[in-house]
Amino acid sequence: MAAHKILSIRNIEEFLFMEAQLLDNRQFQNWLALFSKTGWYWVPISTEQDSPYDHVSIIYDDRKLLETRIRRLNNINIHAENPPTRTSRIVGNVVLNSIEEDSGTYEVCSKLQLVEFRGERQRIFAGQIIHYLSAENNKIFIEGKRINLVNAEGLMEGLTIIF
Amino acid sequence: MNIDQLVQTGRVHRCVYQDPEIFKLELEKIFSATWIYVGHESQVSQAGDYFCTNIASQPVVMARHTDNKIRVLYNRCAHRGAKVVNCESGHSESFKCCYHGWEYSNDGNLIAVPQPRGYREDAVRPGDPAYAMKPVPRCDNYRGFVFASLSSRVPSLEKFLGPITKSFDDLIDRAPDGEIEVAGGVAKHLYIGNWKLIFENLCDGLHPNCVHKSSIEAAQQQDDSVFSDGAGEIGVSQMRQNGVPWDFWENEVGLWAYPYGHSFLGDYHNDKNLSVAKNNPSFGKYYTALEKAKGKIAAEKILKVNRWNTNIFPTISFMSQFRQLRVIRPLSVNKTEVLGYCFRLKGAPDEMFHDTIRFANITNAVASPVLTDDLETYLRIREGLKTKGNDWVSTGRGIGRDIKEEDGGWRAENGLSELHIRNMFNVWLSYLKT
Numbered sequence: 001m002a003a004h005k006i007l008s009i010r011n012i013e014e015f016l017f018m019e020a021q022l023l024d025n026r027q028f029q030n031w032l033a034l035f036s037k038t039g040w041y042w043v044p045i046s047t048e049q050d051s052p053y054d055h056v057s058i059i060y061d062d063r064k065l066l067e068t069r070i071r072r073l074n075n076i077n078i079h080a081e082n083p084p085t086r087t088s089r090i091v092g093n094v095v096l097n098s099i100e101e102d103s104g105t106y107e108v109c110s111k112l113q114l115v116e117f118r119g120e121r122q123r124i125f126a127g128q129i130i131h132y133l134s135a136e137n138n139k140i141f142i143e144g145k146r147i148n149l150v151n152a153e154g155l156m157e158g159l160t161i162i163f
Numbered sequence: 164m165n166i167d168q169l170v171q172t173g174r175v176h177r178c179v180y181q182d183p184e185i186f187k188l189e190l191e192k193i194f195s196a197t198w199i200y201v202g203h204e205s206q207v208s209q210a211g212d213y214f215c216t217n218i219a220s221q222p223v224v225m226a227r228h229t230d231n232k233i234r235v236l237y238n239r240c241a242h243r244g245a246k247v248v249n250c251e252s253g254h255s256e257s258f259k260c261c262y263h264g265w266e267y268s269n270d271g272n273l274i275a276v277p278q279p280r281g282y283r284e285d286a287v288r289p290g291d292p293a294y295a296m297k298p299v300p301r302c303d304n305y306r307g308f309v310f311a312s313l314s315s316r317v318p319s320l321e322k323f324l325g326p327i328t329k330s331f332d333d334l335i336d337r338a339p340d341g342e343i344e345v346a347g348g349v350a351k352h353l354y355i356g357n358w359k360l361i362f363e364n365l366c367d368g369l370h371p372n373c374v375h376k377s378s379i380e381a382a383q384q385q386d387d388s389v390f391s392d393g394a395g396e397i398g399v400s401q402m403r404q405n406g407v408p409w410d411f412w413e414n415e416v417g418l419w420a421y422p423y424g425h426s427f428l429g430d431y432h433n434d435k436n437l438s439v440a441k442n443n444p445s446f447g448k449y450y451t452a453l454e455k456a457k458g459k460i461a462a463e464k465i466l467k468v469n470r471w472n473t474n475i476f477p478t479i480s481f482m483s484q485f486r487q488l489r490v491i492r493p494l495s496v497n498k499t500e501v502l503g504y505c506f507r508l509k510g511a512p513d514e515m516f517h518d519t520i521r522f523a524n525i526t527n528a529v530a531s532p533v534l535t536d537d538l539e540t541y542l543r544i545r546e547g548l549k550t551k552g553n554d555w556v557s558t559g560r561g562i563g564r565d566i567k568e569e570d571g572g573w574r575a576e577n578g579l580s581e582l583h584i585r586n587m588f589n590v591w592l593s594y595l596k597t
Binding site for chain 1: 346347393503513521532
């Protein structure tokens with residue numbers, strides 16, 4: 001199968017913009033539904049980190065942990081999200097890095113600029129996102145998502161948002 | 164208000180958490196006057212290795228010299244005062260100041276000065292202790308855990324730690340090869356709130372069912388059949404475990420407190436119900452390695468020690484069973500930096516270290532579904548204590564029902580007591596009064 005013939009860069013961009021909108025709209029369950037059954041979500045603690053297994057991360061969730069994280073965001077007792085955080089993000093500079101022919105996985109790189117507001121605090125996050133995407137029956141799935149924050153190593157206050 | 168009046172039976176004055184003047188006193192009378200954790204010897208395993216941190220907001224560097232000795236030096240050039248070592252950690256044959264190139268060996272001695280003729284000939288000479296990067300007055304270690312003091316008038320480190328050394332022993336003795344090392348990076352977070360709050364919280368058995376309710380319920384509702392590469396197995400079971408009923412905390416969990424303000428929560432986990440051990444093949448593999456190295460009887464004795472958080476006042480809290488250590492560094496009266504480190508047990512299978520990392524991500528990472536609710540609570544304490552409607556913060560749970568132990572410590576009535584908080588404030592007051 002020639003995987004690269006299935007998704008155009010425009011298809012991919014539309015998918016990423018739709019994903020960004022789901023997150024800003026706090027439609028977390030719909031966002032979770034974009035992931036494949038073995039999908040993972042990773043925010044490394046350094047942009048050079050090459051494994052989530054032998055080094056701590058800001059977030060490293062396999063599918064099971066990601067489901068629990070998302071379920072908590074909708075739990076009424078989540079103090080850290082009472083009041084809820086508001087986010088507004090721009091995803092751009094979308095580049096298709098490579099296509100893995102065997103698995104049909106697209107490696108897509110984009111840039112993120114995100115403003116977060118909660119209570120008295122407004123913060124700005126920026127970084128590079130790497131999506132590993134697959135396509136099946138005209139549907140795109142996230143096999144993995146890695147976010148390299150520019151301040152990954154930095155000291156920050158509690159983080160509840162999804163990048 | 165007189166310092167003496169701030170700590171009373173079963174209560175402390177709210178200003179101990181929020182008065183900048185009190186914080187200044189704490190830097191002087193506690194952080195500059197007692198043993199402060201600096202790091203673990205494995206962070207500077209080779210001559211030339213260094214690790215930077217601070218004591219009482221003053222930059223210091225822990226360095227291993229060619230004599231193999233570990234020293235803790237004030238991180239400041241003797242010339243014009245610039246911080247000499249700027250990276251968090253690394254390896255260097257010498258330390259060179261960026262400003263005018265004064266160069267120091269790893270024991271702090273001045274070894275070279277560019278254009279020395281310009282200084283008065285008798286004034287600046289390599290080797291002169293007056294122009295060294297000075298060592299802090301005291302430095303010692305307990306089985307590789309390095310502590311230092313900015314005051315020479317401290318008791319021995321052994322006396323300072325007292326019976327709480329058993330928690331360090333528990334961490335180290337669990338290694339099949341008898342050695343541990345810091346590995347896997349550092350998880351940092353900042354919280355808005357006073358530094359003492361985290362010591363209170365880490366041995367507070369009453370809070371998880373309230374503070375962590377969202378992550379407990381989310382984990383309880385998790386479908387176990389969903390794919391996990393290990394992260395979810397550890398994370399979800401740990402979150403569920405936070406939700407053990409209050410009766411359990413009351414009947415099964417112990418809390419102990421010791422001189423100099425130390426404390427630990429014990430009996431909580433034995434290795435049968437430990438989230439990182441229960442039905443976990445990596446723990447089985449580890450047990451085989453431990454038994455092989457130490458023998459069956461010794462291995463079982465080692466694993467019988469059940470300690471959850473151990474607080475060493477005023478700088479660290481660690482989990483011997485989970486191989487985690489938090490360093491607490493106050494930045495101001497209302498801002499606290501927490502650095503989380505993991506330990507690798509030498510001789511244990513790699514999979515066990517992966518579990519250590521998974522556990523760290525759930526407990527110490529800045530985006531942890533558990534930790535973030537603690538941080539929100541600290542923030543609300545800061546807000547609430549601004550009111551003048553009530554000057555007092557209660558510390559009275561379990562008061563009068565503490566049991567004196569033979570080793571000089573106290574055992575709380577049960578795991579829901581505030582003994583560790585009262586003990587901390589009694590010690591806090593004695594420091595501030597000196």
